[in-house]
Amino acid sequence: MSARILDGNALSADVRAQLAVDVAAIKARGVTPCLAVILVGDNPASAVYVRNKVAGCEKAGMRSLKFDYPADAAPKAVLDKIAELNADPSVHGILVQLPLPPQFDEKTILEAIAVGKDVDGFHAENVGRLSQGQRAFFPCTPHGVMKLLAAGDVEVCGADAVVIGRSNIVGKPMAMLLTQAGATVTVCHSQTRDLAAHTRRADILIVAIGRPLFITGEMVKPGAAVIDVGMNRIPAGQPDAGKLCGDVDFASAREVAGAITPVPGGVGPMTITMLLANTLESAQRVANTQGA
Ligand code: NAP
Secondary structure, eight states: OOOEEOOHHHHHHHHHHHHHHHHHHHHHTTOOOEEEEEEESOOHHHHHHHHHHHHHHHHHTOEEEEEEEOTTOOHHHHHHHHHHHHHOTTOOEEEEOSSOOTTSOHHHHHHHSOGGGOTTOOSHHHHHHHHTTOSOOOOHHHHHHHHHHHHTTOOOTTOEEEEEOOOTTTHHHHHHHHHHTTOEEEEEOTTOSSHHHHHTTOSEEEEOOOOTTOBOGGGSOTTOEEEEOOOEEOOTTSTTTTSEEOSBOHHHHTTTOSEEOOSSSSHHHHHHHHHHHHHHHHHHHHHHHHTO
């Protein structure tokens, strides 16, 4: 058996086409959705992510603002910029690209962003709202995974879901979204005993570890939906060294799974798409409040 491919590129293109229509509609009401992105330092991966986010805005017809700070920037300079953007009614989303240099306290920076403009969904209040099932901006990667499951007709309600990874940006919000959708969720991490015993009974297996090709076909339940969040480079000395790969050994897992995301072309494209969707939603809230 070879698994169905859950194609993030195709789904992302569909969602972005609808977004462009909705952006045009809100612009006709006099509101142009605007995302402000703050980048501190010269981490090359962060620079690529920010470039893609800005390009995504432009393609969707949204406005974007980009603010660059050197790696030795004072946290106060960034906090002052966040305060200015919070007060600017033409800005609907604010994002500080992570990770930040060591002189920054990540929590202080994230919580300085106005809750209503926190389109990454990392502010403690948005996390709390999500955990209580209240309206909130959902963190973009788990939100994108839920869209992929829905588009792939993967039944979440009643399923046994196993999430590997408990980070604040992927694992924990992923578990909350799956729980709210009716799955029975187990969260695994580096201290989990007998990981394979958990993965082998998962109807839905979400892998967000950061270890190349860690989950193999023999750890997958036949017919399961396998979502690979990982984004890694194949280590030097191995075949295809330097190429992008996930946390799942796609070749062996696809022979066992019922549905699977590839890397690249699975979860990755959906993350920025959901960021754009959150920014549009923020602008729509403003337009509705203004009666625009
Ligand atoms: P992270 O903060 O480093 O968290 C990794 C998690 O994996 C931790 O909870 C850790 O457990 C767990 N873990 C590590 N080794 C393990 C093992 N041997 N067995 C079981 N669990 C283990 O990473 P992250 O930010 O969540 O990202 C995870 C991966 O997703 C990375 O490859 C990242 O690049 C990728 N990512 C992709 C996207 C996208 O758009 N596609 C977005 C975000 C992240 P402990 O908590 O016990 O340490």
